[in-house]
Amino acid sequence: MAAGTTVAPLDGAAVRRWTRRATAARASTTLGQRLSDAWGGLVSAGVGLAVAGGGLASLRERIALAGAPVTGTVLPAPLTSAALVLLALAGVVVVLARLGPVSATPAAAAWWLPLPADRRGLLRGELVRLTAAVGAGAVLLALPLAFGAVAAPTAASVLGGLGWAVAAAVAAVGGTVLLQTRRRGRGPAAAAGAVAGAAAVAPAVVGTLAAAGGTPVGAPALGTPPAWALAAAALAAAALLVQADRGLGRLDAGRLLAGGVTAGQASGSLLSLDTRQLGRALAGRDRPPRRSRRLTPVRRPWQAVVAADLAVLARGRWQLGQLAVAAAVPVVVARTEGLGALPPLVWAGCLAGWGLAATAAGRAAREAHGVPELDRLFALSAAAVVRSRAVVPVLATGVVCAVSGLLLGVGTGLVGTWALLGLAVAPAWAAASLRGATRPDPDWSGPVVSTPMGVLPAGVGATLVQGVDVGVAGSLPLLAALGTGGPTPLLVAVQAAWSLLLAAAVLVHLGRRRSPGS
Amino acid sequence: MRNPPGSDLLVAGGLAVGHGAAPVCAPVDLRLSAGRALAVVGPNGSGKSTLLRTLVGLLEPLAGTVTLAGASVDERSAAFRRDVAAVLDDDSFFVSLTGREHLLLTARGHGVAAAEEVVAAEIEAFGLAERADALPSALSSGQRRRLALAAAFVRPARLLVLDEPERRLDAGMRTRLAARLGGLRDAGTAVLFASHDAELVGTVADEVLVVDDDACRVLAPAEAAGRIAEL
Numbered sequence: 001m002a003a004g005t006t007v008a009p010l011d012g013a014a015v016r017r018w019t020r021r022a023t024a025a026r027a028s029t030t031l032g033q034r035l036s037d038a039w040g041g042l043v044s045a046g047v048g049l050a051v052a053g054g055g056l057a058s059l060r061e062r063i064a065l066a067g068a069p070v071t072g073t074v075l076p077a078p079l080t081s082a083a084l085v086l087l088a089l090a091g092v093v094v095v096l097a098r099l100g101p102v103s104a105t106p107a108a109a110a111w112w113l114p115l116p117a118d119r120r121g122l123l124r125g126e127l128v129r130l131t132a133a134v135g136a137g138a139v140l141l142a143l144p145l146a147f148g149a150v151a152a153p154t155a156a157s158v159l160g161g162l163g164w165a166v167a168a169a170v171a172a173v174g175g176t177v178l179l180q181t182r183r184r185g186r187g188p189a190a191a192a193g194a195v196a197g198a199a200a201v202a203p204a205v206v207g208t209l210a211a212a213g214g215t216p217v218g219a220p221a222l223g224t225p226p227a228w229a230l231a232a233a234a235l236a237a238a239a240l241l242v243q244a245d246r247g248l249g250r251l252d253a254g255r256l257l258a259g260g261v262t263a264g265q266a267s268g269s270l271l272s273l274d275t276r277q278l279g280r281a282l283a284g285r286d287r288p289p290r291r292s293r294r295l296t297p298v299r300r301p302w303q304a305v306v307a308a309d310l311a312v313l314a315r316g317r318w319q320l321g322q323l324a325v326a327a328a329v330p331v332v333v334a335r336t337e338g339l340g341a342l343p344p345l346v347w348a349g350c351l352a353g354w355g356l357a358a359t360a361a362g363r364a365a366r367e368a369h370g371v372p373e374l375d376r377l378f379a380l381s382a383a384a385v386v387r388s389r390a391v392v393p394v395l396a397t398g399v400v401c402a403v404s405g406l407l408l409g410v411g412t413g414l415v416g417t418w419a420l421l422g423l424a425v426a427p428a429w430a431a432a433s434l435r436g437a438t439r440p441d442p443d444w445s446g447p448v449v450s451t452p453m454g455v456l457p458a459g460v461g462a463t464l465v466q467g468v469d470v471g472v473a474g475s476l477p478l479l480a481a482l483g484t485g486g487p488t489p490l491l492v493a494v495q496a497a498w499s500l501l502l503a504a505a506v507l508v509h510l511g512r513r514r515s516p517g518s
Numbered sequence: 519m520r521n522p523p524g525s526d527l528l529v530a531g532g533l534a535v536g537h538g539a540a541p542v543c544a545p546v547d548l549r550l551s552a553g554r555a556l557a558v559v560g561p562n563g564s565g566k567s568t569l570l571r572t573l574v575g576l577l578e579p580l581a582g583t584v585t586l587a588g589a590s591v592d593e594r595s596a597a598f599r600r601d602v603a604a605v606l607d608d609d610s611f612f613v614s615l616t617g618r619e620h621l622l623l624t625a626r627g628h629g630v631a632a633a634e635e636v637v638a639a640e641i642e643a644f645g646l647a648e649r650a651d652a653l654p655s656a657l658s659s660g661q662r663r664r665l666a667l668a669a670a671f672v673r674p675a676r677l678l679v680l681d682e683p684e685r686r687l688d689a690g691m692r693t694r695l696a697a698r699l700g701g702l703r704d705a706g707t708a709v710l711f712a713s714h715d716a717e718l719v720g721t722v723a724d725e726v727l728v729v730d731d732d733a734c735r736v737l738a739p740a741e742a743a744g745r746i747a748e749l
Binding site: 007008009010015018019022023026027105106107108109110111112113114115116117118119249250251252253254 | 594603
């Protein structure tokens with residue numbers, strides 16, 4: 001063992017510098033290459049922002065020219081916008097809390113954290129990077145909104161919008177890190193999850209009640225917030241960040257490493273565009289069961305599959321909340337003034353909500369796909385396993401789509417028909433859920449497509465859309481119903497037949513693809 | 519800092535350990551003094567690694583207390599990290615730092631004078647001279663294990679904690695490691711290690727903590743011979 005300490009040990013900042021210099025000494029990329037990459041990224045982001053801003057501006061003009069709404073629109077646009085902002089902010093907090101937010105890679109946990117160097121100095125770089133990344137993301141989201149969502153954007157309105165976005169992002173980072181330093185790392189995720197759920201469900205409930213009563217919801221007249229309010233918000237966000245920085249030394253190695261492992265999995269799956277793995281990384285641990293289920297009603301192998309899938313759905317930390325949000329999203333879009341007058345937009349709201357339901361309902365199938373030996377435990381053919389595994393998605397999407405349809409119908413005099421229309425779409429989304437859960441890994445060997453925003457790997461895209469494609473195709477009769485002013489018994493029948501046909505085709509295809517030994 | 523001989527350095531009382539609410543083994547009571555070595559033995563899954571992680575502050579105890587030199591164990595304290603060197607099941611390295619640079623980082627981070635000489639000596643002692651300037655990805659699994667162990671020797675510590683240090687080492691290296699650990703113990707460092715290697719336990723340990731579901735007991739090596747033989 002080395003002799004006693006006789007020189008001053010490196011402090012946290014010096015350890016970071018030392019590691020960075022040693023790493024940079026053998027970096028294979030040149031400064032020119034890095035500048036070139038940065039320029040390419042900037043151009044891609046700029047083109048993407050311009051396309052998004054243009055799309056929003058076009059949407060705004062189409063809303064202004066739109067005719068009668070599909071259902072009664074009773075929610076003022078500012079109310080829905082506020083709910084959307086709350087939802088986005090809560091989503092950011094959930095992701096931050098799952099990632100730590102401050103974390104240490106396994107290498108840093110093994111070689112930095114055991115050093116007697118001040119932990120604050122070691123972790124400050126991580127906090128700076130995190131704040132910069134979330135702030136940049138907020139700017140990227142706010143820019144198209146600032147230019148596209150306002151009729152006549154001015155320099156002041158754009159800068160104000162960007163300022164609020166950055167302040168919110170910094171406050172989100174500062175607040176979650178501060179709670180992390182006080183060992184309340186899991187609290188913000190649960191609270192933000194509840195806020196996100198409420199932000200989606202509350203407007204749907206309010207909108208439905210208002211539609212039932214035939215009275216639009218009044219919105220308080222809010223002007224542009226004064227500059228001092230923005231300055232105060234920015235100061236508060238900065239104060240949170242400073243407090244968070246001061247508490248970095250209180251973070252313990254175990255939690256830093258746990259966050260680092262999650263962040264590593266999430267960033268790896270993001271880089272490889274593996275959304276399925278990304279979901280697994282961010283999902284967090286299930287609720288621990290109070291006791292094991294006795295599974296007494298299970299008599300046959302297929303019932304065991306269904307019982308296991310139901311247990312996975314019930315124990316998931318987020319699934320039930322996701323299903324509630326999924327049912328609410330189409331209602332909020334359809335009930336919001338402006339949005340509800342454009343049938344394609346209402347249809348897109350349905351796709352977004354029911355796609356979320358399909359993702360939540362397919363979790364057990366996704367997990368089983370990752371561990372194929374589980375299915376081999378049962379005396380079931382591959383086709384029978386697929387059919388059994390479809391039961392829970394059918395039930396979940398059936399409830400979500402029927403509830404959405406029912407709520408859409410309130411105030412139209414066709415509640416039952418709307419509910420049946422929703423129910424009729426459900427088999428397609430259940431099939432989408434299974435197809436998405438069992439899709440192959442992204443194929444990077446396929447051809448690439450050159451676009452103004454950079455090169456897109458078409459092979460990967462073709463894999464990623466598996467699942468959603470069936471849901472979208474299966475919902476085409478719904479688009480016809482929305483476009484023609486509402487559902488008719490004939491359209492409901494067409495929707496049901498088309499949806500069942502697609503679902504049967506998917507189940508047969510998946511049953512053939514998944515041989516018992518696969 | 520050298521340990522005062524004979525004084526209790528690490529003390530655990532009624533310590534319950536686990537990852538959830540349920541303990542993985544019976545409560546643990548132990549005292550480890552400077553210049554003594556305690557081996558932790560038990561079957562796979564008995565809770566040895568969880569116990570070590572709790573003793574070095576990486577997991578919170580479910581119940582009971584752990585103190586180092588009279589103060590509650592707190593891995594966030596720089597003084598604690600200065601006193602305790604631990605090599606657990608970590609096999610993580612900075613991808614762009616060589617083996618030598620990892621050891622230099624550790625030595626300089628602990629303020630070791632003549633860090634380069636100390637590191638060179640440990641590289642030699644752990645048989646890494648030929649591969650010290652290679653990146654971790656170019657090292658074998660056993661060489662990476664040697665590198666991780668060497669990091670515990672390039673710095674001063676009052677307590678050395680190792681989780682199955684014999685893992686992935688060849689027979690010759692295991693023998694040399696046993697001699698190094700014995701030397702450290704004799705020089706006044708407290709050594710705590712979990713192991714399945716009967717020879718390592720027999721050579722280094724003054725006492726043996728047998729970890730089990732029913733009871734965790736500290737025994738003399740002779741008393742624990744039966745359990746050690748099962749290793």
